[in-house]
Amino acid sequence: MFNREKVSNIYSKFVQSFENALNTVVYGEKPSTLSKLSELSLKGVANYIKECKPKNVIVMTGAGTSTSAGIPDFRSSTGVYSCLQEYNLPHPQAIFDISYFESHPEPFFRFAKTLFPKNVKPTPAHYFVKLLEKKGILKRWYTQNIDALEFLAGMPEEKVVTAHGSHLTSTCRSCGKKYDRKWMTEKIFDPNTLVPHCDTESCRGVVKPDIIFFGEALPRRFMTCSFEDFPKCDLLIIMGTSLVVQPFAALVHEVADDVPRLLINLEDVGGDSPAGASSTGLCYARKDNMRDVFWKGTCDEGVKALAELLDWELELQEMIAEGEVKFTTAPPNV
Ligand code: APR
Secondary structure, X not given: OOOHHHHHHHHHHHHHHHHHHHHHHHHXXXXXXXXXXXXXXXXXXXXXXXXXXXXXXXXXXXXXXXHHHOOOOOOOOOOHHHOOHHHOOOOHHHHXXXXXXXXXXXXXXXXXXXXXXXXXXXXHHHHHHHHHHHOOXXXXXXXXXXXXXXXXXXXXXXXXXXXXXXXXXXXEOOOOOEEEHHHHHHHHHOOOOXXXXXXXXXXXXXXXXXXXXXXXXXXXXXXXXXHHHHHHOOEEEEEOOOOOOOOOHXXXXXXXXXXXXXXXXXXXXXXXXXOOOOOOOEOOOOOOOOOEEEEEOOHHHHHHHHHHHOOOHHXXXXXXXXXXXXXXXXXXXX
């Protein structure tokens, strides 16, 4: 999935950050005046939004934005990968591995009831990103989630990149026939269906939701949009992800070196800090940090705290309340 240009781009950034680190060791701290943030905190990010008025904000999200909607994440202690013992998989991620699926589709479809619960609703974190779009400052929302809650929160399709696909549609593995979410949901919750098959008599192939399995290429739109968007990004907000899956996690590198990056997460990830599961280069724990902020907590609490600092809390509360009414009266038909 890496192309030569992208790899050399990441390598040159690595050399750059290594030289910066070396300079810091030899010549001392980088002057903090280079920072665009008045302070390396949520308040500093709020001040930046109010005073510098970024208009190409990019948001990157993972499963942590949907846990409060009742959808488990993957790698925390109660996540998907901790509760798959009954499926006798060679390893937990096999349930999303395309080569394993080809020969053993049953475990995925048995588990799909948990992965695709009915009547889920967007969370405050989803509505906060919708608020950014409503204010005309969201460039794009890159999500790893397949639950389509971004669209239930009212996001226009062109503003969202579903990097790992979504279960809005499904495709027959043999003839390519497309099926909608309603069809697949009925199959998944039908006690008499173990594996959904194509309803074309002459085909009867296995129908798989259009989510990206390990071993499958990411949607072309992921590449085309990220190449266009990230060089223009003037604020990166990362929420609810362990930043361990590539190439999504590497997007963190793709913004310019002085662009502020805010991580809202229950645990510190993606940084050079010892706890960081992988070093995607977030510098919030480094002495020479001048642009990264890590806000430790839930996505919902983090966006509410940021909305308060921006004087947006009433607007956010109204959107959440409207969503509550909308989805309590009529279940989502996405
Ligand atoms: N608020 C903030 N952070 C949270 C919350 C929450 N309510 N709930 C969980 N988290 C954090 C966890 O601590 C963890 O760091 O969100 C992160 C979720 O990480 P993962 O479970 O690894 O999920 P994600 O990063 O989305 O996984 C990426 O891996 O299995 C593949 O394709 C799958 O898209 C998925 C990809």
